[in-house]
Structure formats: structure tokens, C-alpha cells
Amino acid sequence: MERMTKQRAAIREAIARSRRPLLPLEILDQAKEAVPALSLGTVYRNLKAMVEEKELQPVFLPGDSPRYELGGHRHHHHFQCRACNRVFDIHACPGEFSELAPQGFTVEDHELTLYGRCSDCGT
Amino acid sequence: MERMTKQRAAIREAIARSRRPLLPLEILDQAKEAVPALSLGTVYRNLKAMVEEKELQPVFLPGDSPRYELGGHRHHHHFQCRACNRVFDIHACPGEFSELAPQGFTVEDHELTLYGRCSDCGT
DNA sequence: TTGTATGCAAAGCGTTTGCAGTGAT
DNA sequence: ATCACTGCAAACGCTTTGCATACAA
Numbered sequence: 001m002e003r004m005t006k007q008r009a010a011i012r013e014a015i016a017r018s019r020r021p022l023l024p025l026e027i028l029d030q031a032k033e034a035v036p037a038l039s040l041g042t043v044y045r046n047l048k049a050m051v052e053e054k055e056l057q058p059v060f061l062p063g064d065s066p067r068y069e070l071g072g073h074r075h076h077h078h079f080q081c082r083a084c085n086r087v088f089d090i091h092a093c094p095g096e097f098s099e100l101a102p103q104g105f106t107v108e109d110h111e112l113t114l115y116g117r118c119s120d121c122g123t
Numbered sequence: 124m125e126r127m128t129k130q131r132a133a134i135r136e137a138i139a140r141s142r143r144p145l146l147p148l149e150i151l152d153q154a155k156e157a158v159p160a161l162s163l164g165t166v167y168r169n170l171k172a173m174v175e176e177k178e179l180q181p182v183f184l185p186g187d188s189p190r191y192e193l194g195g196h197r198h199h200h201h202f203q204c205r206a207c208n209r210v211f212d213i214h215a216c217p218g219e220f221s222e223l224a225p226q227g228f229t230v231e232d233h234e235l236t237l238y239g240r241c242s243d244c245g246t
Numbered sequence: 247t248t249g250t251a252t253g254c255a256a257a258g259c260g261t262t263t264g265c266a267g268t269g270a271t
Numbered sequence: 272a273t274c275a276c277t278g279c280a281a282a283c284g285c286t287t288t289g290c291a292t293a294c295a296a
Contacts, residue, residue, distance in 0.1 A: 003250060003295055024286085039253050044286060046251090060186030062234050065285070079224055082231065092223045097237055100215045101202055104242030108205065111185050113234045114220055119227030126270055126275055147260085162278050167261060169276095188260065 010034035011046050012055070021059040021067035021078070021087045061087060061113055077112040083121035090114060133157035134169050135178070144182040144190035144201070144210045182210060184236055200235040206244035213237060 014030035015022060022030070028043045047068055050056040059067040061080060067087055077090040090112075098107040117123060137153035138145060145153070151166045170191055173179040182190040184203060190210055200213040213235075221230040240246060 005251060005295075007252070037253075040285095041254075041287080042252055045288095048287090058186075062185055062236075063181075063183030063189060066186060077223070079228060079230075088225070088228075090223050090225075094217060094220060094223065097217060097235070100200070100213050100217065101237055101239065102211070102213075102242070105202060105211075106240040106246060107202075107237050108239040110238065111236045112220070113185075114224055114230050115233065116224065116231040117229040119225070123229060128270075128276060130277070160278075163260095164262080164279075165277055168263095171262090 007031070007035055007038055007042050008046050008050075010038065011043060012050070015056065015068055016070060020089065021069040023065065023067050027068065059087060060111075077114070079114040079116070079118070081118035081121050082115055083117055086118060088118060130154070130158055130161055130165050131169050131173075133161065134166060135173070138179065138191055139193060143212070144192040146188065146190050150191065183234070184210060200237070202237040202239070202241070204241035204244050205238055206240055209241065211241060 010031035010033075011027060013034065014027050017030070018026075024040065024043050024047065027047070028038060028040050031043065032038050047056065047058075051058055051068070051071075054071045056068050057071045057073065059069055059078060061067070061078060064080075069089070073089070075093055077093060079088045079090050080086070081088075094112070096107070097110050101107045133154035133156075134150060136157065137150050140153070141149075147163065147166050147170065150170070151161060151163050154166070155161050170179065170181075174181055174191070174194075177194045179191050180194045180196065182192055182201060184190070184201065187203075192212070196212070198216055200216060202211045202213050203209070204211075217235070219230070220233050224230045
């Protein structure tokens with residue numbers, strides 16, 4: 001139930017090559033260089049399968065569609081550039097936030113997104 | 124260019140009555156009690172207009188569609204219950220995170236979401 | 247040979263928009 | 272009497288799915 005196809009290889013390669021989480025369309029563009037006939041439906045199907053196998057992990061940003069990066073990263077956060085909309089990993093975490101929740105609430109996890117300008121887009 | 128309609132009043136009322144950010148469909152349900160013929164399109168149109176007038180503010184959570192709460196709240200964050208999916212305001216902020224970004228990046232803002240169990244859904 | 251994976255196109259789902267009619271001013 | 276607002280339904284953008292074919296095993 002696990003077949004190695006050139007399509008899946010191209011998708012994996014595209015994501016591995018990138019230093020930032022990619023959108024499905026960006027993945028399609030990149031992977032098409034290796035497999036020109038690649039279809040968007042196949043990209044979505046493989047992303048879903050690879051996420052289930054934990055080969056990839058989805059990156060959900062507020063108000064934005066999901067991006068994908070390689071799996072196996074430990075807990076980290078993301079930065080989105082307001083100029084180019086690209087997303088970058090932040091390999092740091094300010095810690096727990098359990099004390100912020102109201103009485104009777106239990107905090108299990110958290111998600112932090114920073115917004116601003118990336119180095120390419122300057123000030 | 125600003126008319127007071129019973130539809131808009133019902134939408135505003137529904138959101139004001141709730142102690143938590145609501146989804147468009149939840150707003151429709153609530154507001155229909157006052158205006159049974161209310162349509163979802165009208166809800167969306169009014170939400171958009173009221174956000175532009177800053178009467179409302181949208182709440183974007185990672186991987187979820189937008190919710191709406193009253194505008195004018197100062198900077199705060201949100202908690203989403205993993206059992207009931209409802210979202211609650213957190214009237215606290217752990218502070219700036221400028222130091223987390225890579226060299227050359229400028230942090231202008233941030234978004235923090237806590238996940239866990241609300242008091243209704245227990246441990 | 248077998249059956250999963252693919253390409254294509256149609257279907258879903260939440261949101262937006264066009265249009266003719268309604269109603270606040 | 273105007274013209275913004277509404278209800279309805281069609282259109283949209285992103286994602287999923289059905290189906291016949293292609294190809295890894």
C-alpha cells in the first residue's frame with residue numbers, strides 16, 4: 001500500500017529542497033520541474049498521505065491555507081513576512097503559557113506566529 | 124451609505140450577546156431568532172462591513188475559519204477547547220517576541236493561540 | 247498480473263458576488 | 272423617490288473525490 005512513484009519523489013524533493021514551509025501550489029510548481037505532467041490533485045493526495053505517515057507536517061497559520069514542511073521537527077514556531085507572505089521557521093519557543101488560561105481551563109499546547117518583515121523584504 | 128436595518132441589528136445583537144467569538148453560521152443561527160428570513164449572504168456582507176468600520180474584529184485561528192467578536196478590544200489572545208472547539212478570549216499577553224526572529228527580520232506583531240480543555244469540558 | 251497511484255474533471259465547502267426586488271431615509 | 276440593503280442563486284478558490292487508465296510491485 002506504499003508505492004514509490006516519481007510523482008511522490010518529486011513532491012518530497014521539492015519540500016526537502018525548500019528552507020521554508022510551502023503551499024500546495026508552490027509544491028506543484030517546484031515538483032513539475034521533475035514531472036511536468038504532475039497534477040494538483042496528486043499533490044494534495046500525496047501531501048495527505050505523507051502527513052499521515054509523519055513524513056511531512058502541516059503548518060497552519062491564522063487565516064491562511066496550510067503549508068507543508070518536513071516532519072520530525074521538534075516543537076517550534078513560525079514567522080510570516082507581511083510583504084511577501086512567505087513563512088519561515090523560528091527554532092525557539094518562549095515556553096509554557098499555562099498560567100494565562102482562565103480558572104478551570106487546562107492548557108495542553110500552543111501555537112505562536114510572528115509577523116513582520118523578512119530579511120529579503122527589508123524595512 | 125450606512126443604513127440601520129433589522130438584519131444588521133440582529134447580527135450585532137447576536138455577537139454582543141455572546142461571550143466568545145462566533146462563526147458566521149453560529150451568528151446566522153442566533154440572529155435568525157430575531158429575523159427568521161435572514162440569509163447567510165447578508166451575514167457575510169454585514170460582517171465584512173462591520174469589520175471595516177471596526178465595530179467587529181475577526182479572530183483568525185490556525186487552520187480554522189474566521190470567527191467574529193466585538194471590536195475595540197485591546198491586544199489579547201485566544202484559547203480553543205479541543206473538545207468543543209469553542210474559542211475564548213485570553214485577556215493577557217506574555218509580551219514581545221522580537222528577540223526570537225532571525226537576524227535581519229523585523230517583528231511587528233504576533234498571534235498566540237492556546238489549546239486544551241475549557242472548564243465545561245473538564246479534564 | 248494485480249491493484250495502488252495518477253490525470254482529469256466533477257463535486258464539495260465556505261465565502262463572495264450579480265441581480266432584481268425591498269425598504270430605510 | 273432614492274439608492275443602499277436584502278434574498279436568492281450563481282460564481283469562486285481551494286481541496287477532495289470518482290473514474291478509467293497507467294504503472295510499480
